[in-house]
Amino acid sequence: MDENTTISRAGPADLDALAALFDAYRQFYEQPSDLPRARQWLRERLRFGESMVLVAKRGGIAVGFTQLYPMFSSVRTARTWILNDLFVDAGARRKGVARALLDAAAAFAREDGAMGISLETSQDNAAARALYRAAGWNEDATQWYSLGFSKLHH
Template identity: 85%
Template sequence: MSISTHRAGPADLDALALLFDGYRQFYGQASDVPRAREWLRERLRFGESVVLVATRAGKPVGFVQLYPMFSSVRTARTWILNDLYVDAGARRGGVGRALLDAAAKFARADGAAGISLETGRDNAAARALYRAAGWNEDATQWYSLPLSRSH
């Protein structure tokens, strides 16, 4: 089954809130779908983040949330990949890789100089995914390959 990705909009909010709630539970938070929905609604409404949704057979199965940052040294926008989540039933099927690729495509189109993220040193599955997708690791943080040569 093929995976497609798109930028989240208001029509995605209810399904996205369920995924975001699952993400928060993964990190030890109590389930609170209304809170998850409101958080996402506010970020999207005010343009404070970009959320990309992955679907398989028309069903949302994962998301990535990016927050804008700026590099003074490079005088360029960068993005923080803050949240990446794939529903447990869709893991190991290429969804995470599709979301990473969609995030890189989005950032390139935006003219960004790069994307960065952090993950726990003990998150071996995520680290393997990032490495396979071409991300570089240092002692504390992962960095993408530069997205443009002009910065």
């Protein structure tokens, strides 16, 4: 990480800048822009302690984030963290921001006493997979399955 990049745990003062980044992240995954929804989602996760968000800033401006969700292993009676979201603004890419976020997430999980941290990305995301390998993450051949539910309308 260069001296122009700082990583910190996100707080209420970061919410508006984070919401803009989170909205851009969702658009990257072909979701329609919805800034109020992005802000509300992050606000609720942070308010209720349901996630931990690290924000990367360059020159005091938020340029990237990673969001981690807690998970627990009953067998190991230990916490793990899922690195669910990682995004860097296009103008700040290739400057070490994503690597700094990954390293800070790993440091957080270790300090938290977690048994590990994991993430999942698509097989065709070569740039992300190269970054994760370079940062010391191990790839495995496991296949995750999920059960989907229709969104409930109120």
